[in-house]
Amino acid sequence: MLAQRLLSQDWYHRTIAQLFQETCRRKADHTALVFEEQALSYAALYHEVQCLAHSLLELGIGRGDVISSLPSATPEFVSLYFASLQIGAIVNPLNLLWGPQELQGVLQRNAPKLVVAxxxxxxxxxxxxxxxxxxxxxxxxxxxxxxxxxxxxxxxCVQRSRRSASGYLDFQSLLDPARKVDQAAMQRLIDQGSATDIQFMCQTSGTTSLSKTALWDHRPPLATAHFTARNLRLVESDRYINLAPLYHNSGILALTLNLAYAGTTLYLMDGFQPLEALKTIDRHGCTCTFGFDAHWQGMRRVADFKHYRFSINKAILAGEPRSYDLVRSMCVPGATINNLYAQTENGPLVSLADHDCVNDSINKYTHGRPLPGVEVVIKDIETGQPVVQGQPGEICYRSPYLFRGYHQQAAETQRAFDAQGYFHSGDYGHLDNGYITYLGRLGGVVKSGGENVSTTKVTSQLLEIFSAHFDDVKTLGVEDAYWGAKVVSLVRPLPGQALPSTTELREVCKQHMASYEVPRHFLLWEGDWPVTAEGKIDFKRLQRHAQEHAVDG
Structure with a gap:
């Protein structure tokens, strides 16, 4: 089944619900989900989805209605995802880390008819x-x-604790296995679906303002699933462990890729715990996953890591060159390790490394090539004009998988595109011989002494220069009256290594880096980096630390 799909463009013309139904029928007796050592076959999962879809219709939820979720990474929300798509409702996962003001604002904009929490x-x-x-x-x-x-x-309410949640509808009551489902009516709903139906409201990563709501049809998430499966060399016997929350795009990828597109087995964890992840990988021989840098570091830093069988041989990264080396050292020899560049607005994959690229430098230092059909150009962040090949600027692209606009934000949508139809990503990077290198958000490009400095690039250079001394580095820009912004690096030394003085480190850096890239301060950081629930580094905490301690003496 998967081999046939990889050789066709059928995924571009069908819906996730249609592919999911076909997968469940063809893989009925195979294991779809494993959670807390309980396995669920594709046939059993499909039955749950049918029951839930019927219950949603009885509640008055139908085509075009918004279902917002505050989801745990548990089977209930897997069933909700596919049941919502099956009846033509709009899937809208929300971030569990938001505060009340952010949540209220997004709910009011998206106007859900149902909330599942x-x-x-x-x-x-x-x-x-x-x-x-x-x-x-x-x-x-x-x-x-x-x-x-x-x-x-x-x-x-999906009850994961033992306390009562009286007054709410109980999720389990919607899964009554004795419920009679009108199969003919359900089939009509699936058949009526079109690849161009808007069925997703996906929230962008909030920065300082309210998270924007990007509208997707079925093509963005299915393009991400198709090209991920192709470039990872996925096969139906693979076992994928999901490390991400289901409100994140990588969580949506895990569901679409494994259960709708590839027919593989998906292992869920209710919240990322490094030790539990290692135990699951060891116990079940998991073969593939996606992870942010903090996921990989968390697992590798488990004290008895080497005592576990780390069977991952297919990995997708959203990280820096150091992350590539770290994952390569963790995985089995010959593992396929693909760097990516992604944005919510493209569903989210924009570029991905090739599994058969034998140039390890390209695999390590770039984020792959644009997906087929995606046109990328780098534009000067001040003039908006294209730059020469290899020069950094804003990553801009045209794509057949682009979102359909920001919900109820027509002006924001219009501002995001230029006269040539290129979407302006707000990301800094360069394009060299067809390969994208992501250098951070434009907010991570600081103006220091009149020069644009990528904090991501500085971090990578420091890890190369001081590979025998530094375990990890995070670089930030701190406001400064003289420089505009001064570059500050937080350093976690290797075990047994002391951090030299800033003066000593700057002298070494000047031999290898542009003068304006050399950090003004090097600050010692001990222990793990602070992380968010998504597994990303919590740069807001690091920023506060840098502002407090990067003081000129």
Missing amino acids: VDQQGPRDILALLHSALPDLQQHAGRVHSQLLPSLQHVV
């Missing part, structure tokens, strides 16, 4: 968060009312 995630009370965002939320006779969110009719 886990009751608790780690120490966070998600139902309390929902009530803080909608303080006037009232429950009556199985329905809810809120003047702040008049579109909302139902709240369904």
Whole structure:
């Protein structure tokens, strides 16, 4: 099945629901999901999805209605994902780390008819968060009312804790296996779906303003699944462990790639725990995954890492050259390790390394080639004009997999495109001989002494220059009255290594780096980097630390 799909363009003309149904029928007896040592076959998963889809229709949810979720990485939200798509509703996962103001603003913009929320995630009370965002939320006779969110009719609770969540609809009640499903009506809904139907509201990574809502049809997530499967050399016997939350695009990739497109087995974890991830990989012989730098570092830094069988031989990275070396050292010899460049607005994959590229320098230092059909140009961040090959600037692209605009933000959508139809990514990088190198968000490009400095590039250079002394580095820009911004690097030394003085380190750097790239301060960092729930480095905490300690004496 997968081999046939990889050789065709059928995925471009079909919906995720249609592919999922076909996969479940052809792989009925194979294991689809494994969670907390409980396995679920494709046939059983499809039955759950059918029951849930029927229940959603009974609640009055249908084509074009928005279902917002506050999801845990558990089977309930896998079923919700596919059931929503099956009935033509719009999938809208929301970030569990948001505060009440952010959550309220996004809910009001997206106007969901249904919210499905886990009751608790780690120490966070998600139902309390929902009530803080909608303080006037009232429950009556199985329905809810809120003047702040008049579109909302139902709240369904997925109970992961032992406490009561009275007043809400219980998710398990929607999965009654005795429920009679009108198979003919359900089939009509699936058949009516079109690849160009908008069925996703995906939130961009918020910076300082409210997260934008990007509208997708089926082509962006299926393009990401198709080219990931192709470039990873995925086969149906692969076992994929998901390390990411299901509100992140990499979580959506895990569901679409494995359960709809490839027919592989997906292993879920309710929250990333490095030791538990290692145990799962060891116990089940997991073969592939996607991970941010913090995921890989977290697993590798487990004290008895070498005692576990790390069977991953197909890995997708969103990291720096050092991450590539780290993953290469962890995985089995000959593993396929693909760097990527991704954005929510392209569903999210923009470029990906090739599995058969034998030039290890290209694999390590670039983020692969643009997906077929994606046109990339680098433009000067001040003039907007194309730069010469190899020079850095803003990454801009035209793509057949682009989002369909920001929901209820027509002006924002229009500003994101130039007169030639290129989407302006807000990312800094360069294009050299057809390969993209991502150098960070434009916010990570600091103006120091009149020069543009990529903090990502500085970090990579420092790790190369001081490979025998530095375990890891994170570089930031700190506001400065004289320089505009001064470059500051936080350094975690290798075990047994002391951090030399800033003066000594600067002298070495001047022999290898442009003078304006040399950090003004080197600050010692001990222990693990702070991370968000997505597994990304928490740069806001690092920024505060740098601002407090990078003081000129």
